[in-house]
Amino acid sequence: MSVPLEPADHNPKPTLAYTLEQFKNCTDFTHRTFPGNSLNVVYLSYLIDSDELMRDIIQPFTGANDEEAAAILACHPYKPAENAYECIDGILDSNGAIFLGDQAWLVPLARMVGRQVEQTETESVIAGPHDGFVENPTENISVLRKRIKSSHLKTLKLSVGEITRTDVFILYMEGISNQDNVDLLVQRIRSVEIDGIVEGNMFVQLIDENPNSVFPQFMTTERPDAAASKLLGGRIAVIVDGSPSVIICPTAFWDFFSSPDDYYNRWLIGAC
Known part of the structure; x- marks a missing residue:
């Protein structure tokens, strides 16, 4: 059953239970608690900076009781979340969400991209964005999260290879x-x-349904905009650690005749 897009209340309070439900099955979603208080902190681990996390969350609240934690939250940079929508959007926008009692606060934890993202050499375009995927899977997930700011973008993590x-x-x-x-x-x-x-x-060769077929059953792309478009169209993206190419499935025969430029031109130009 799909998670509802929004709660029944049109202006719901931000609650930990609703937030956990929205980010269910997201392996990059982290939920932390602290001994000695009733604080709950949640965030998307691939979007946040570990130094910011240590400075604004771990150090201030470690060892603090509820009263001391409330006093800290009354100061900058902690901002109260007005409703559940603002809380969810804040998490998707590289913020941490802090829950204490029946209130929630947001604190910015965004990190800078570790490696300079450059234009892909295999799928260059004249119009459209010029960034490409890199070999770091957390960076690639971060790039897609920046484009699709929805809690319905789910991530599952598996491990392949005995060694x-x-x-x-x-x-x-x-x-x-x-x-x-x-x-x-x-x-x-x-x-x-x-x-x-x-x-x-x-990796694609290991999961082909018909390995002897002359037709490819998966497509790969180094363009985040192309992968985001495929995800919004109901496709599945697979990111392998160490690879700058993202695998897209399932595929149709005509997918292999499209160009990245087709996304940024009118249909007649793309069809020609």
Whole structure:
């Protein structure tokens, strides 16, 4: 069953229970508690800076009781969240959400991208964004989170390779993607038995349904805008640690005849 897009109340209070429900099945979603108080902190780990987390959350609230924590939250940079929507949007926008009693506060924890993102060499365009995926999966998830600010973008984390234990992330839009396809993909990935993988295109060959077919069953892209468009269209994205290419599935025959430029021109130009 899909999570409802919004609670029944048109101006609901931000609650921990509703926030946890919205980010269910997101492996990059972190929930922390502190001994000695009733504070709850949640955030998306791939969007936040660890130094900011230590300075504005861990250090101030470690060892503080509820009364001391409330006094800290009354100061800058902690901002009260007016409703559940603001709280969810804040988390998606690289903020941490702090719950104490029946109130919630947001604190900015955004981090800078570690490596300079450059234009992809294999899928360059004249119009449209010029950024591309990198080899770090957390950076790639962060780039997609920046484009799709929705709690319905779900992430699952698996591990492949008896020796390399390579991280493989599955991203899909809950309520849009076909859950049966997601479950089938997870089943195939878990059934892979190999010492290790080092790149996404190598990984694709291990999960093909018909490995002897001349037609590709998965497509790859180095463009975040293309992957985001596919996700919004109900497709599934697979990110392999160490690969700058994101795998998209399922695919149709005509997907391989489209160009990144088609997204930024009128249909007649794209069809020609």
